[in-house]
Amino acid sequence: MMSVSDIIRTDIQQMTAYAVAALPPGAIKLDAMEMPYRLPEAFRQALAAKLADAPINYYPNVATCGLQETLRDTFQIPSCARIALGNGSDELIQMISLLVAKPDAAVLALEPSFVMYKHNAALFGLNYVGVPLNEDFTLNLPSTLAAIEQHQPALIFVSYPNNPTGIAFERKQVEAIIEAAPGVVVIDEAYGSFSRDSFLPLAGSMEKLVVMRTLSKIGFAGLRIGYAAGHPSVIDELAKILPPYNMNQLSLATAHFALQHYDWVLEHVDILKQQRVRMQQELAKFDDVEVFDSEANFITVRVPDADALFTALKEQGILIKKLHGGHPLLNQCLRFTIGTPEQNNRVLEVVNAFFG
Incomplete structure (x- = not known):
């Protein structure tokens, strides 16, 4: 009798699903290039009224x-x-x-x-x-x-x-x-x-x-x-x-x-661009961190041990993206989404403690 695995394409069975990391409660999420700012309360209330009228x-x-x-x-x-x-x-x-x-x-x-x-x-x-x-x-x-x-x-x-x-x-x-x-x-x-x-x-x-x-x-x-x-x-x-x-x-x-x-969007995009420059400068101060230039809302770095730093950040409630293992050119690389100034301060504290 034919099984389901006989019907489904063999190449698809050999693929790996795109992995979305689980977010621990209270964690700082800097792994997926999202903006860390939400619409202000007044905007959210106005949006709620608009959605209530949407012809769903x-x-x-x-x-x-x-x-x-x-x-x-x-x-x-x-x-x-x-x-x-x-x-x-x-x-x-x-x-x-x-x-x-x-x-x-x-x-x-x-x-x-x-x-x-x-x-x-x-x-x-x-x-x-x-x-x-x-x-x-x-x-x-x-x-x-x-x-x-x-x-x-x-x-x-x-x-x-x-x-x-x-x-x-x-x-x-x-x-x-x-x-x-x-x-x-x-x-x-x-x-x-x-x-x-x-x-x-x-x-x-x-x-x-x-x-x-x-x-x-x-x-x-x-x-x-x-x-x-x-x-x-x-x-x-x-x-x-x-x-x-x-x-x-x-x-x-x-x-x-x-x-x-959109003016609100532009204001917060500008904040993140300023924070990107700051994070590039601060991370570059560590002798063991190679910082690559970025025109995005994230920074990619290379460190001696990507697994160890990724784990150290995760243990402190900070989720970033480990690129190491995804491609040979990404050897020992990590990717940091740019967060709020407070979130970035916390990242720098953990990185400083790790290399200190």
């Missing part, structure tokens, strides 16, 4: 919900660009991968980078090509261009700034990748609000370019709202395969509300 008895009509135009106005997305909404950037990564999933098609990404690029390539039977970064996590342009020439990828993902390293590659290098690409290039700007540069002003002007962003890193990770802006020839095709009701009424209502208070 009806399916949402994503095409007419108006969030696309709110996003366009807030982030100055060009009028020539179409905008697709996703249940987080994760859904958009998945659906864009599906969009090009022809037999023998290839997906190219830099490594180390966001693991879901490779995961979705495998899920849809695409040939995955990973191009290693340099040892300092900068982009190896000659190797990347050679891989593009050799493999002719239908899809290229560039995380800009890069996750999990925080590096913002040189713009001219990314432009060279776009120029050389035979297919679609997705510039994943999940951390774009913390960076000095963006490709969003070019969205819609180049057929092969898709710029992807999210509300997750600027205070609204729980909404699961991502968006992709690009040329109609790509975004209109993407619309055909996105689930018809992939968003929900409560998230859409909250996103509208949040963007009406």
